[in-house]
Amino acid sequence: MKKFLSGDEAIARGAFEYGATFAAAYPGTPSTEIIENILPYKEIYAEWSPNEKVALEVAIGASLAGARSLVAMKHVGVNVAADPLFTAAYTGVNGGLVIVSADEPSLHSSQNEQDNRNFAPFAKIPMLEPSDSQEAKDLVGEAFRISEEYDTPVLLRITTRIAHAKGLVECYERQEVEVKEYKKNAAKYCMVPANARKRRVFVEERTRLLSEFSETFLYNRIEWGDKSIGIITSGISYQYAREVFGAKASYLKLTMTWPLPEKLMREFAEGVEKLYVVEELDPFLENQVKAMGIPVIGKELLPNMFEFTPELLRQKFFGVDPASNPVTEVEIPPRPPVLCAGCPHRPVFYILKKHRVPVMGDIGCYGLGLQPPLEAVDTTVCMGASVGMTHGFQKASAWNGVPRKVVGVIGDSTFFHGGMTGVADMVFNNGSGVIVVLDNRTTAMTGHQPHPGTGITGKGEVTDEIKIEDVVRALGVRDVQIVDSYDLQAVDQAVRHALDFDGPSVVICRRACALLKGLPDLGKAVINQEQCTRCHACLRTGCPALVSHPDKSVTIDTNACNGCFVCGQVCPVGAIEKVGGGERG
Amino acid sequence: MAKVTNVLLVGVGGQGTILATKVLAGVLQDEGYDVKMSEVHGMSQRGGSVVSFVRYGDRVYSPLVEQGTADLILAFEKLEALRWLPYLKAEGTMVVNDLEILPAPVLLGKASYPYNALEILAGKVRELVTVKAAQLAEEKAGNARTQNIVLLGALAKRMGIAPGTWERVIRASVPP
Numbered sequence: 142m143k144k145f146l147s148g149d150e151a152i153a154r155g156a157f158e159y160g161a162t163f164a165a166a167y168p169g170t171p172s173t174e175i176i177e178n179i180l181p182y183k184e185i186y187a188e189w190s191p192n193e194k195v196a197l198e199v200a201i202g203a204s205l206a207g208a209r210s211l212v213a214m215k216h217v218g219v220n221v222a223a224d225p226l227f228t229a230a231y232t233g234v235n236g237g238l239v240i241v242s243a244d245e246p247s248l249h250s251s252q253n254e255q256d257n258r259n260f261a262p263f264a265k266i267p268m269l270e271p272s273d274s275q276e277a278k279d280l281v282g283e284a285f286r287i288s289e290e291y292d293t294p295v296l297l298r299i300t301t302r303i304a305h306a307k308g309l310v311e312c313y314e315r316q317e318v319e320v321k322e323y324k325k326n327a328a329k330y331c332m333v334p335a336n337a338r339k340r341r342v343f344v345e346e347r348t349r350l351l352s353e354f355s356e357t358f359l360y361n362r363i364e365w366g367d368k369s370i371g372i373i374t375s376g377i378s379y380q381y382a383r384e385v386f387g388a389k390a391s392y393l394k395l396t397m398t399w400p401l402p403e404k405l406m407r408e409f410a411e412g413v414e415k416l417y418v419v420e421e422l423d424p425f426l427e428n429q430v431k432a433m434g435i436p437v438i439g440k441e442l443l444p445n446m447f448e449f450t451p452e453l454l455r456q457k458f459f460g461v462d463p464a465s466n467p468v469t470e471v472e473i474p475p476r477p478p479v480l481c482a483g484c485p486h487r488p489v490f491y492i493l494k495k496h497r498v499p500v501m502g503d504i505g506c507y508g509l510g511l512q513p514p515l516e517a518v519d520t521t522v523c524m525g526a527s528v529g530m531t532h533g534f535q536k537a538s539a540w541n542g543v544p545r546k547v548v549g550v551i552g553d554s555t556f557f558h559g560g561m562t563g564v565a566d567m568v569f570n571n572g573s574g575v576i577v578v579l580d581n582r583t584t585a586m587t588g589h590q591p592h593p594g595t596g597i598t599g600k601g602e603v604t605d606e607i608k609i610e611d612v613v614r615a616l617g618v619r620d621v622q623i624v625d626s627y628d629l630q631a632v633d634q635a636v637r638h639a640l641d642f643d644g645p646s647v648v649i650c651r652r653a654c655a656l657l658k659g660l661p662d663l664g665k666a667v668i669n670q671e672q673c674t675r676c677h678a679c680l681r682t683g684c685p686a687l688v689s690h691p692d693k694s695v696t697i698d699t700n701a702c703n704g705c706f707v708c709g710q711v712c713p714v715g716a717i718e719k720v721g722g723g724e725r726g
Numbered sequence: 727m728a729k730v731t732n733v734l735l736v737g738v739g740g741q742g743t744i745l746a747t748k749v750l751a752g753v754l755q756d757e758g759y760d761v762k763m764s765e766v767h768g769m770s771q772r773g774g775s776v777v778s779f780v781r782y783g784d785r786v787y788s789p790l791v792e793q794g795t796a797d798l799i800l801a802f803e804k805l806e807a808l809r810w811l812p813y814l815k816a817e818g819t820m821v822v823n824d825l826e827i828l829p830a831p832v833l834l835g836k837a838s839y840p841y842n843a844l845e846i847l848a849g850k851v852r853e854l855v856t857v858k859a860a861q862l863a864e865e866k867a868g869n870a871r872t873q874n875i876v877l878l879g880a881l882a883k884r885m886g887i888a889p890g891t892w893e894r895v896i897r898a899s900v901p902p
């Protein structure tokens with residue numbers, strides 16, 4: 142039966158069909174839907190882990206216990222998981238172990254762009270790259286097989302346009318795969334220097350064997366067409382090249398992109414007149430072709446950053462511009478993403494802006510706090526960085542004779558991901574930063590996944606809820622306050638107190654994400670036009686439910702309003718009323 | 727190469743373009759076409775501009791539609807119709823919802839909304855179809871949230887696919 146699946150959905154289906162019994166991940170675009178689509182399978186244990194390092198370690202443990210295991214993460218997640226990855230490459234596996242890296246060329250929702258194909262030679266593990274949803278599913282099976290046969294973790298590398306593009310996929314029944322027996326084997330699993338040195342040699346030999354395998358791997362294939370142009374390509378770039386060149390070129394479609402099939406590549410190069418590599422991001426294949434001494438054109442023609450498109454190839458190869466139908470008369474205003482109406486992060490940023498202190502930001506919906514009119518965040522680096530950067534900023538300022546208070550803001554999911562150790566550092570080293578935890582009771586940015594603070598697992602089971610206040614107190618923070626994010630005055634007082642406090646301080650601003658299901662009805666805010674002085678104080682909250690009109694009047698879009706009543710609290714003349722809803726729940 | 731038809735569904739995050747795309751793709755699959763679809767999730771859901779590309783034919787390679795090649799654009803909002811107009815081919819059709827959703831820079835008074843969007847489109851698009859989806863949804867279904875299905879209906883009329891197929895797929899993919 143054919144199903145219309147995204148690459149992510151197809152990978153989930155592959156985990157099911159090829160007998161996986163274990164999966165773990167921390168969410169991150171564009172990888173999130175992989176585990177989201179595995180969680181409903183009752184044949185597979187699956188979990189959201191607190192971060193990618195833990196997710197991979199959990200999957201390594203599951204592999205040792207004999208289970209076919211899959212772990213998924215976005216590109217930057219592999220940086221977090223790199224430590225276990227590089228040594229799991231030495232220990233090898235028991236049950237097959239597949240690591241999915243979902244890269245994001247063009248940074249649609251990421252803080253950087255990186256080409257995770259580089260991890261394969263770096264960690265010395267094989268890599269497969271699907272070019273559509275069908276291959277995404279099939280390659281999960283191939284990856285498990287390679288993993289078990291060659292005793293290695295396998296990297297399955299996709300990009301946004303594989304993860305989030307859909308195509309028709311032939312689906313089959315599940316193959317039950319026997320869970321392997323676990324045998325204690327220190328020489329293989331205890332990577333102390335004496336053992337690791339031996340496994341180091343094994344890894345080289347494995348790479349050699351995998352190179353041979355790559356030569357005959359059916360998914361590495363030559364598609365002969367016109368031989369005046371030869372294109373070496375992989376992943377989504379293969380589809381773009383086919384789209385643009387059709388039968389007017391020959392293709393070497395690589396699927397196992399590490400280790401590479403050198404003989405096959407030479408055979409292809411010899412068979413064509415002019416050789417190109419078409420690949421997004423780094424000259425990964427190109428450098429290998431060049432190292433083989435084969436002349437090839439790659440990055441001198443095609444960019445080394447951002448996504449490709451078929452138009453881009455047409456422009457670069459043939460100099461043709463798309464036949465577009467441009468709009469010239471008017472300027473088209475951009476439509477950037479915004480904090481939603483009723484977002485509990487908004488009032489906190491509104492207050493932080495007033496205090497005029499450096500604010501070390503973090504990653505999540507609250508990253509949107511950098512936009513006007515709030516403009517409350519000074520930095521965004523990586524998950525958890527807010528805490529360490531707050532401490533470093535505060536310490537360096539004091540050390541160099543310009544003492545000042547610094548605030549870090551971090552989301553609840555991010556706190557569990559990478560914030561806790563930073564807090565330990567602040568306490569340990571006598572810091573006095575202020576950490577504001579934006580506890581909206583979920584991982585909102587990636588679509589509301591549960592985390593250790595929510596009291597519910599990915600599978601929907603009830604579990605103990607880890608309270609952030611308990612964690613920070615246990616880490617030695619003495620000044621801990623908890624406030625309702627919607628209560629502007631309470632947030633203001635708590636921040637003021639924390640800034641005056643001598644020592645590390647934590648303010649937990651708690652209020653559920655307004656988009657979560659099952660929240661109490663808070664009613665709607667309505668502007669009394671007779672009382673309104675059109676001062677626009679409310680617009681400075683940046684709530685998208687507030688609509689300003691050409692005559693300077695402001696109204697509230699009742700369909701959009703979620704009843705947080707932050708606008709009502711900033712109105713200097715009390716012109717905003719609350720209609721309907723219960724007490725502020 | 728056999729003909730591939732290109733469709734864009736464009737709108738604002740939260741308007742239901744993703745569900746509409748799912749229905750459209752289901753219909754095309756039912757009709758026996760090879761279908762590919764591409765969209766970007768993530769940041770775009772927070773009220774940003776969203777686009778879904780749908781391509782169908784005997785064999786589809788790229789999931790992306792190229793500029794100037796769309797046979798049909800279904801725009802859930804007028805500003806987004808203008809934004810994605812460069813993707814429409816000269817003889818293409820555009821179905822646009824007569825709806826304005828003001829983006830943040832306009833709400834903040836930093837940019838102005840092109841309120842004459844329909845006039846501009848009329849001057850550029852060979853076949854422009856304007857739909858008052860909110861009103862129709864309210865009248866026919868008593869629920870403005872079914873706007874996306876109303877818009878799909880307008881698209882369906884221009885695709886030459888049996889109404890029965892649409893009905894079947896909608897029943898299967900839309901919660902009652």
Ligand SMILES: Cc1ncc(C[n+]2csc(CCOP(=O)(O)OP(=O)(O)O)c2C)c(N)n1
Pocket residue numbers: 167168169170193215217218221251252504505506507524551552553554555556579581583584585586587
């Ligand atoms: C290492 C890493 N993993 C995952 C992500 C993707 N990601 C960005 S923000 C975020 C979650 C943020 O959740 P939370 O801190 O609760 O903030 P919220 O979005 O709810 O405001 C995730 C998973 C990332 N950027 N980096």
